[in-house]
Every structure is written in structure tokens, then in C-alpha cells.
Amino acid sequence: DSGVTQTPKHLITATGQRVTLRCSPRSGDLSVYWYQQSLDQGLQFLIQYYNGEERAKGNILERFSAQQFPDLHSELNLSSLELGDSALYFCASSAGAGQGISSYNSPLHFGNGTRLTVT
Amino acid sequence: EDKVVQSPLSLVVHEGDTVTLNCSYEVTNFRSLLWYKQEKKAPTFLFMLTSSGIEKKSGRLSSILDKKELFSILNITATQTGDSAVYLCAAVVAGNNRKLIWGLGTSLAVNP
Numbered sequence: 493d494s495g496v497t498q499t500p501k502h503l504i505t506a507t508g509q510r511v512t513l514r515c516s517p518r519s520g521d522l523s524v525y526w527y528q529q530s531l532d533q534g535l536q537f538l539i540q541y542y543n544g545e546e547r548a549k550g551n552i553l554e555r556f557s558a559q560q561f562p563d564l565h566s567e568l569n570l571s572s573l574e575l576g577d578s579a580l581y582f583c584a585s586s587a588g589a590g591q592g593i594s595s596y597n598s599p600l601h602f603g604n605g606t607r608l609t610v611t
Numbered sequence: 612e613d614k615v616v617q618s619p620l621s622l623v624v625h626e627g628d629t630v631t632l633n634c635s636y637e638v639t640n641f642r643s644l645l646w647y648k649q650e651k652k653a654p655t656f657l658f659m660l661t662s663s664g665i666e667k668k669s670g671r672l673s674s675i676l677d678k679k680e681l682f683s684i685l686n687i688t689a690t691q692t693g694d695s696a697v698y699l700c701a702a703v704v705a706g707n708n709r710k711l712i713w714g715l716g717t718s719l720a721v722n723p
Contacts, residue, residue, distance in 0.1 A: 494653060494655065494656075496653075534699075534713055534714070534715040534716060535654075535699065535701075535713045537710075537711065537713075548710065582653065582654075599645055599656045599659050600645075600656070600711070601656060602647075602653035602654045602655070603653055604652040604653045605652060605653060
């Protein structure tokens with residue numbers, strides 16, 4: 493058990509809808525990362541938050557947004573869903589944000605993911 | 612453009628075989644390399660390699676980094692069916708913020 497909790501495990505919804513995925517990081521971790529994984533694309537980095545602030549953006553669509561709350565849990569909002577958004581969405585956490593030796597030496601720990609199916 | 616390439620893409624072996632998975636990288640400001648094992652759910656952390664030539668070991672798994680030739684290998688000896696998974700590697704890149712460049716993974720199937 494990585495200590496990272498994601499809910500829900502599975503989500504099935506129709507095109508055009510909006511969903512919210514939730515992530516609780518490991519105790520003590522300040523950074524949260526969101527990844528999308530589809531069969532043919534591998535792990536695609538979406539966005540990172542550190543202690544409530546956005547730190548880095550990857551291939552995140554404008555229809556997607558995220559935030560990290562004061563208690564450090566994070567939510568990923570996906571709107572105007574399309575069939576191509578069907579994927580596994582992972583949240584990962586780490587102790588640091590990427591600055592300083594200790595940050596680079598802290599690996600990411602992943603949650604079990606949310607499987608999103610858009611029909 | 613930063614990239615990480617894993618090979619082979621897919622591998623099928625018999626229990627007891629030894630396998631070597633490769634991860635080569637071309638990135639700027641390389642800091643370290645991570646290996647993960649992904650079964651049906653979350654990638655689970657295996658190794659972090661920062662220094663060249665120093666082998667990290669965990670049971671039947673071991674890994675080493677070559678920063679001159681820009682690659683890492685993951686060895687699994689005496690494979691078991693429970694080793695069947697996708698093995699992912701990622702290069703950690705330094706900058707204003709840590710960035711991970713992921714490979715597409717090697718799918719390993721160990722047959723009894």
C-alpha cells in the first residue's frame with residue numbers, strides 16, 4: 493500500500509459530462525501529481541501541485557483543471573468529456589517539489605488510479 | 612527533446628529465466644533514474660539510481676545506471692509468474708521544478 497488514496501476506483505459517464513477525481517497524498521507529502529495513462533500512450537503527466545500551489549503543467553487539456561486544498565488533498569476536474577478521455581488517471585505524491593537534493597531523491601508514490609470510461 | 616526509450620517493448624519468458632530490461636535516456640539536466648513495476652493498478656516504486664556503476668539490489672531484482680552511455684538496466688533473476696508486469700523507467704530532470712520523463716514500459720510475461 494503506497495499510502496496514496498484515490499476515489500472513485502471506477503467511473504462510467506457519458507460524453508459531455510463532468511467528473512471529479514479525488515486524491516489524498518501520503519501523510520507528510522506536499523506534492524501531488526496527476527497522470528493520465530491510456531493503452532497506447534503510456535503515462536502522460538498532467539499537472540503538479542505543491543502545498544496548495546500549481547507547480548508544473550504537462551499535457552493537460554483546457555477542459556481539465558485541478559486544485560490542491562489546504563489539507564493537501566487534490567481534485568482533478570474533467571469536463572465536456574469525450575470518448576478519448578477514457579483512461580486510467582493516477583495521482584502520485586512525493587515529499588518535495590523538485591528543488592533541493594532531498595526533493596530529487598524522493599520518489600513518487602502512486603495511488604491505485606481511477607478508471608474513467610466515457611460512453 | 613527529452614526522451615526515454617525502453618526495450619524490449621514486450622518479453623515472454625519461462626519461470627526461472629533471467630531477464631534484462633533496458634532503459635536509455637536522452638535528457639538535459641539529468642538527475643536520477645527511477646524504475647517502477649506496474650501490475651494491474653498503481654506503479655510501485657522499485658529503485659532510484661543517481662550514481663553511475665553502483666548496483667542497487669532488492670531480492671531477485673537489481674539495477675544499475677551508466678551515466679556515460681546514458682542507460683540503465685533492470686535485471687530479474689529466477690523469474691516467477693508474479694514478476695509478470697509492465698516495468699516503467701523515468702528520468703528525473705532538474706530545473707525550476709523536478710520533471711519526470713517516462714518511457715512506455717516493457718511488458719514482461721512469465722509463463723509457468
